[in-house]
Amino acid sequence: MSGHQSTYDPQTGIEKWIDARLPLPRLVYDSFVDFPTPKNLNYWYTFGGILALCLMTQIITGIVLAMHYTASVDLAFASVERIMRDVPYGWLLRYIHAVGASFFFLAVYVHIFRGLYYGSYKAPREVLWILGCVIFLLMMATAFLGYMLPWGQMSLHGANVIIGLFGAIPLVGESLQTWLMGGPSIGNQTLQRFFSLHYLLPFVIAGVVILHIWALHVPGNNNPTGVEVQDVKKDTVPFHPYYTVKDAFAIVVFFIVFGAFVFYAPNVLGHADNYIEANPLVTPAHIVPEWYLLPFYAILRAITFDIGPIDAKLLGVVAMFASIGVLFVLPWLDTSKVKSMRYRPVAKQFFFGFVVACLLLGWCGATNPDNPIIKLGSDQLVVSHTDANGLPASATFSEYEEAKAHMEALPAESAPSMGIQVAPAFRFLHLGQILTLYYFAYFLVILPVLGLREQPKEEPESIHKAILGSHSQSDDVRLVPAAAE
Amino acid sequence: MSTDIAENDNVDVDEERRDFIHIATGMTAAAGAGLLAWPFVDQMNPASDTKAASSLDVDVSKVVEGSEIRVLIGGKPFFIRHRTAAEIASAQSANLSGMRDPEEDADRLVPTPSGEVNPSILVISGACTHLGCVPVGPGGGNLGDFGGWYCPCHGSHYDTSGRIRKGPAPSNLPVPTYRYVSDTVVNISL
Numbered sequence: 246m247s248g249h250q251s252t253y254d255p256q257t258g259i260e261k262w263i264d265a266r267l268p269l270p271r272l273v274y275d276s277f278v279d280f281p282t283p284k285n286l287n288y289w290y291t292f293g294g295i296l297a298l299c300l301m302t303q304i305i306t307g308i309v310l311a312m313h314y315t316a317s318v319d320l321a322f323a324s325v326e327r328i329m330r331d332v333p334y335g336w337l338l339r340y341i342h343a344v345g346a347s348f349f350f351l352a353v354y355v356h357i358f359r360g361l362y363y364g365s366y367k368a369p370r371e372v373l374w375i376l377g378c379v380i381f382l383l384m385m386a387t388a389f390l391g392y393m394l395p396w397g398q399m400s401l402h403g404a405n406v407i408i409g410l411f412g413a414i415p416l417v418g419e420s421l422q423t424w425l426m427g428g429p430s431i432g433n434q435t436l437q438r439f440f441s442l443h444y445l446l447p448f449v450i451a452g453v454v455i456l457h458i459w460a461l462h463v464p465g466n467n468n469p470t471g472v473e474v475q476d477v478k479k480d481t482v483p484f485h486p487y488y489t490v491k492d493a494f495a496i497v498v499f500f501i502v503f504g505a506f507v508f509y510a511p512n513v514l515g516h517a518d519n520y521i522e523a524n525p526l527v528t529p530a531h532i533v534p535e536w537y538l539l540p541f542y543a544i545l546r547a548i549t550f551d552i553g554p555i556d557a558k559l560l561g562v563v564a565m566f567a568s569i570g571v572l573f574v575l576p577w578l579d580t581s582k583v584k585s586m587r588y589r590p591v592a593k594q595f596f597f598g599f600v601v602a603c604l605l606l607g608w609c610g611a612t613n614p615d616n617p618i619i620k621l622g623s624d625q626l627v628v629s630h631t632d633a634n635g636l637p638a639s640a641t642f643s644e645y646e647e648a649k650a651h652m653e654a655l656p657a658e659s660a661p662s663m664g665i666q667v668a669p670a671f672r673f674l675h676l677g678q679i680l681t682l683y684y685f686a687y688f689l690v691i692l693p694v695l696g697l698r699e700q701p702k703e704e705p706e707s708i709h710k711a712i713l714g715s716h717s718q719s720d721d722v723r724l725v726p727a728a729a730e
Numbered sequence: 731m732s733t734d735i736a737e738n739d740n741v742d743v744d745e746e747r748r749d750f751i752h753i754a755t756g757m758t759a760a761a762g763a764g765l766l767a768w769p770f771v772d773q774m775n776p777a778s779d780t781k782a783a784s785s786l787d788v789d790v791s792k793v794v795e796g797s798e799i800r801v802l803i804g805g806k807p808f809f810i811r812h813r814t815a816a817e818i819a820s821a822q823s824a825n826l827s828g829m830r831d832p833e834e835d836a837d838r839l840v841p842t843p844s845g846e847v848n849p850s851i852l853v854i855s856g857a858c859t860h861l862g863c864v865p866v867g868p869g870g871g872n873l874g875d876f877g878g879w880y881c882p883c884h885g886s887h888y889d890t891s892g893r894i895r896k897g898p899a900p901s902n903l904p905v906p907t908y909r910y911v912s913d914t915v916v917n918i919s920l
Binding site for chain 2: 405406409423424425427428429430431432434438525526527528530531532
């Protein structure tokens with residue numbers, strides 16, 4: 246923390262010599278060894294460390310994969326297959342990289358939800374939060390760029406849909422699209438620039454991560470009570486060994502699950518279509534992004550109506566970017582003085598509703614929006630023809646045989662035809678629209694209003710009192726039989 | 731009189747002259763940075779060879795009646811279909827009143843050098859106007875409800891003139907910029 250005095254005490258001559266010239270060991274010692282950390286951090290707080298390791302995993306495997314990959318439309322797909330079949334341990338490195346992307350996002354979502362629950366975005370941690378949002382945005386960009394590289398069917402057509410979004414921007418949209426693709430469509434030049442940028446962005450992320458940790462170490466960690474550290478001696482413990490060990494344990498557990506996916510289910514999080522080489526003349530039947538982008542894809546598709554002069558396509562794009570943009574201003578939208586949802590009984594319920602909404606949005610993003618969830622009535626067959634007066638006439642049937650018999654009974658010159666009348670239903674589109682509304686309402690209405698209206702529970706006086714409180718209760722339970730002895 | 735730097739506080743400084751130098755220097759640096767940035771931005775635009783590959787000559791006499799060929803120009807798909815007499819008749823006689831994007835079949839064709847229109851050859855874009863999927867046609871075993879093309883992604887039906895008749899697509903498959911170089915060769919460009 247900013248007020249924390251350095252406790253680094255170089256013992257040997259060489260340490261003193263370095264400390265007087267580049268005090269890097271001092272910085273590391275003060276940041277990761279003797280850094281005062283709240284005593285009460287739970288396992289939700291280990292995801293920061295997990296994420297640092299995820300980034301390292303992606304960078305290391307990525308650098309190695311780049312040694313074997315060829316960024317050319319004629320060779321890219323084959324070079325990935327060569328990595329899988331011929332390069333020693335290529336299959337392992339590629340699966341770690343591909344599954345690693347999924348687990349990186351899994352960890353970042355837990356990390357973000359943890360920040361939302363414990364109010365980690367509130368003063369004095371606004372810049373810390375915004376830097377986190379920047380990292381999240383860079384991660385999505387990196388993942389999108391990387392997904393293009395294997396040059397499979399989903400790579401090409403998924404990228405086509407996403408770049409197509411920029412075409413919805415008025416006036417400059419089309420030239421922006423051409424500029425991004427470097428031609429009239431996605432081609433070799435697009436693949437090469439995507440590869441270049443996919444290699445660059447992780448290092449940009451690493452840079453912003455350093456700023457993120459710097460911004461964390463100025464006010465110090467938030468904690469589950471949301472009450473700031475008041476007495477460093479009573480409220481905190483040194484980062485090492487307390488949290489290095491706790492983080493290490495969480496990292497081991499996380500990477501066991503990660504490993505299980507790498508070795509036993511490396512492709513379940515991907516799409517089979519991406520093992521077909523890209524072909525601009527054949528479109529996959531369902532174009533869906535990777536699972537971690539599905540909620541945003543659902544928001545994009547939820548907007549099917551025009552508002553005034555703005556058409557649905559542009560509105561969808563605006564809504565999708567706004568759903569991420571709103572996170573940046575969250576510190577000023579939540580008006581509550583109480584940080585942790587532990588002491589906000591009403592907000593807590595809306596928070597869990599928000600988590601469910603995000604998961605369900607992911608489901609909507611994965612499903613054809615026209616699929617019904619609840620059917621209201623059943624589909625009907627409609628036989629239409631031209632009646633004796635030359636006017637259109639029609640009859641509705643629920644059974645095919647009846648409809649067919651009716652159609653055959655009509656004279657041929659009345660041009661009978663049969664069609665399906667789909668029954669009204671509550672569809673994934675409608676669910677997506679309701680959830681999109683809740684997503685935005687949570688940030689723009691619920692949190693601003695609730696902060697002023699809600700009666701929060703009493704917060705503990707300090708971190709150590711909160712811990713003592715819960716400990717003394719359990720001590721009492723243990724003391725009773727002891728006294729009876 | 732020479733000024734002593736140590737006594738600078740008492741020296742008259744021409745603030746305006748100093749401001750001018752500051753602003754002029756800053757502006758020059760900003761303009762230089764902008765000029766230098768431009769090549770880095772512009773290199774992302776289509777290269778000359780990419781632009782040069784944006785048109786193609788196609789010999790339409792090679793297309794068998796009742797079938798189509800598909801060509802990629804700059805990565806974009808185009809269909810060249812040799813329509814049968816029945817397909818031409820259905821395209822010409824279709825009732826425009828019920829169409830989402832009404833257009834006469836004759837307006838979707840281009841005359842040959844002799845000035846005549848050859849209705850048997852139809853040249854259209856192969857990207858569904860809904861979300862850019864490539865519809866299936868005579869080679870794909872599904873012509874849709876109107877004998878033209880069917881888009882498997884979201885079920886748009888196009889007729890034998892490439893006009894949208896059913897499904898979510900908002901408009902007809904567009905006719906690209908093309909001309910007959912000879913009676914049998916068309917030049918299609920983006």
